Amino acid sequence: MRRILQTNALPKAIVFVLCLVPLGLLLWDGWHGQLGANPIEKIMRRTGDWVLYFLLLTLTMTPLRKTSAWRWPLRYRRLLGLFAFFYVILHFLNYLVLDQFFAWDEIVKDIVKRPYITVGFTALLLLIPLAVTSTDNMMRRLGRDWKKLHSLVYIIGVLAILHYLWLVKADNRTPLIYGALLLLLLLFRTPWFDRLWKLRRFQAGGQTVADRRL
Amino acid sequence: MLIKIRKDNAILASEITDKSVYQDRRQFIKASGTLALAGAASLAGIGALSVSREARAGKKISGYKERAYVTDEPLTPIEDVTHYNNFYEFSTDKEGPAVMARAFNPHPWSIKVEGEVGKPGTYQLEDFIKPHTLEERIYRFRCVEAWSMVIPWVGIPLANVIKRFEPTSKAKYVEMVTLYDPQRMPGQQRAVLNWPYVEGLRIDEAMHPLTMLAVGLYGEELPNQNGAPLRLVVPWKYGFKNIKSIVTLRFTAQEPKNTWQVTNAREYGFYANVNPEVDHPRWSQARERRIGEFLKRKTVMFNGYADEVAGLYAGMNLHKFF
Numbered sequence: 001m002r003r004i005l006q007t008n009a010l011p012k013a014i015v016f017v018l019c020l021v022p023l024g025l026l027l028w029d030g031w032h033g034q035l036g037a038n039p040i041e042k043i044m045r046r047t048g049d050w051v052l053y054f055l056l057l058t059l060t061m062t063p064l065r066k067t068s069a070w071r072w073p074l075r076y077r078r079l080l081g082l083f084a085f086f087y088v089i090l091h092f093l094n095y096l097v098l099d100q101f102f103a104w105d106e107i108v109k110d111i112v113k114r115p116y117i118t119v120g121f122t123a124l125l126l127l128i129p130l131a132v133t134s135t136d137n138m139m140r141r142l143g144r145d146w147k148k149l150h151s152l153v154y155i156i157g158v159l160a161i162l163h164y165l166w167l168v169k170a171d172n173r174t175p176l177i178y179g180a181l182l183l184l185l186l187l188f189r190t191p192w193f194d195r196l197w198k199l200r201r202f203q204a205g206g207q208t209v210a211d212r213r214l
Numbered sequence: 215m216l217i218k219i220r221k222d223n224a225i226l227a228s229e230i231t232d233k234s235v236y237q238d239r240r241q242f243i244k245a246s247g248t249l250a251l252a253g254a255a256s257l258a259g260i261g262a263l264s265v266s267r268e269a270r271a272g273k274k275i276s277g278y279k280e281r282a283y284v285t286d287e288p289l290t291p292i293e294d295v296t297h298y299n300n301f302y303e304f305s306t307d308k309e310g311p312a313v314m315a316r317a318f319n320p321h322p323w324s325i326k327v328e329g330e331v332g333k334p335g336t337y338q339l340e341d342f343i344k345p346h347t348l349e350e351r352i353y354r355f356r357c358v359e360a361w362s363m364v365i366p367w368v369g370i371p372l373a374n375v376i377k378r379f380e381p382t383s384k385a386k387y388v389e390m391v392t393l394y395d396p397q398r399m400p401g402q403q404r405a406v407l408n409w410p411y412v413e414g415l416r417i418d419e420a421m422h423p424l425t426m427l428a429v430g431l432y433g434e435e436l437p438n439q440n441g442a443p444l445r446l447v448v449p450w451k452y453g454f455k456n457i458k459s460i461v462t463l464r465f466t467a468q469e470p471k472n473t474w475q476v477t478n479a480r481e482y483g484f485y486a487n488v489n490p491e492v493d494h495p496r497w498s499q500a501r502e503r504r505i506g507e508f509l510k511r512k513t514v515m516f517n518g519y520a521d522e523v524a525g526l527y528a529g530m531n532l533h534k535f536f
């Protein structure tokens with residue numbers, strides 16, 4: 001038990017299960033016929049939403065670590081990122097199998113011709129190397145390059161917002177809200193923010209959290 | 215497999231009043247669908263397309279001519295027709311209008327007739343409708359978003375209404391306007407579109423025998439979310455031409471600027487004829503998903519009404535006038 005707590009296996013397991021709840025709810029609703037008149041579209045949207053939520057959650061961990069005394073956020077960063085990948089795979093499989101039913105010519109046309117699909121697909125492709133290198137082993141092997149490689153997630157975030165913005169017909173309020181959130185999360189990563197944060201802590205007479213580089 | 219089941223079970227409009235009929239069918243679809251598509255598809259909920267979402271209190275329409283125009287395709291279940299709506303005046307979410315329009319009261323209702331017309335005036339809905347015989351018409355409905363339904367409308371041919379108001383020789387177009395009342399239509403409190411919603415037809419399109427003004431569907435008065443109390447139905451055009459909750463009929467010499475064209479002229483035109491060869495810039499129009507079916511089907515020119523309406527567009531470049 002002590003060992004479990006020390007290695008954080010238990011909290012991690014709990015978070016892992018929580019991350020599967022959206023899928024569980026989707027299955028539940030599907031089973032009970034609660035997905036409305038156009039279930040395939042509904043699944044497309046529900047899974048798409050969760051890809052975006054997990055991306056944003058993943059990107060929240062570093063700022064949380066920077067601005068708090070907590071150490072735990074960084075321990076969940078890779079897990080959350082992997083779930084973004086998990087849901088984008090579901091999102092894409094739903095598109096491939098249920099929505100298009102392997103109509104390859106249409107799929108290729110979509111990916112090439114429809115900007116919102118093009119950027120969504122690019123985001124999916126960019127997530128693959130990140131998922132593959134998410135193990136402890138890979139992290140060790142890549143060393144400093146790991147961080148460089150994984151800054152791809154910023155581009156993925158931007159592509160995700162573009163994908164959403166370009167697929168709505170007229171009401172772009174929701175994608176704009178998530179776009180603003182993403183912008184905020186990216187701003188936390190600029191030197192500009194670090195300086196601001198240091199200054200604030202300095203004036204407050206406290207120790208700067210940002211000093212303890214991550 | 216699933217598709218076949220639904221096809222074989224085409225409901226006749228005259229059976230519609232018996233709710234148990236389509237509910238039994240629904241059970242059947244659910245059971246067979248679950249068996250057929252267990253596994254991956256159960257995730258999709260295809261096996262259980264939908265459940266009755268809410269009791270409806272639709273008022274029956276009496277004394278209309280049944281089955282005046284029909285198709286042998288199976289009807290889209292009424293729950294789907296009434297719970298999957300694009301009606302931004304209430305919500306931009308497709309399930310939203312059914313909820314947000316619950317409190318809307320479409321009575322009393324009056325319609326203004328104006329412009330190039332011999333008998334302008336404001337008419338109470340009842341007086342507007344009374345001189346005409348209501349009839350049922352089963353039409354395909356194809357949304358610009360590439361989904362489609364089959365809907366039994368109740369209404370009157372627009373041509374009969376137009377003749378009655380005696381448009382002048384200058385009347386080349388009919389412009390129609392939706393109610394603007396942000397208190398009653400909460401979606402209008404946000405400038406998602408350029409309110410009020412405007413649509414229009416060329417006068418010959420408006421006079422075409424297929425074009426109708428609907429006051430009901432499935433033998434009942436139009437549910438609020440479907441455009442109560444009066445809406446346009448033009449079955450060979452994309453859904454957004456079928457303007458809802460109409461308060462104005464304006465006869466004009468100039469082509470009206472319809473709302474979606476104003477919003478995005480690159481993506482939406484005035485004509486909006488269903489055309490599998492002219493893609494929406496952001497998605498293909500070659501195929502569509504018939505609500506309730508799994509595989510997409512091919513979209514047909516003029517939504518399958520080419521024999522009747524293609525003549526209206528003889529010699530026109532439909533890639534340009536989309």
Ligand code: HEM
Nearest residue numbers: 044045048049051052088092095120121123124160164167
């Ligand atoms: C990181 C990658 C991706 C993210 C973050 C993402 C996110 C989203 C989001 C947020 C939505 C809208 C959900 C809503 O309306 O509530 C969506 C819809 C959609 N996405 Fe993605 N997506 C991604 C990749 C893809 C890929 C690879 C494809 C297909 C090749 C795709 C195809 C679609 C389609 C077809 C829709 C539905 C459009 C509609 O309902 O009209 N997406 N996605």
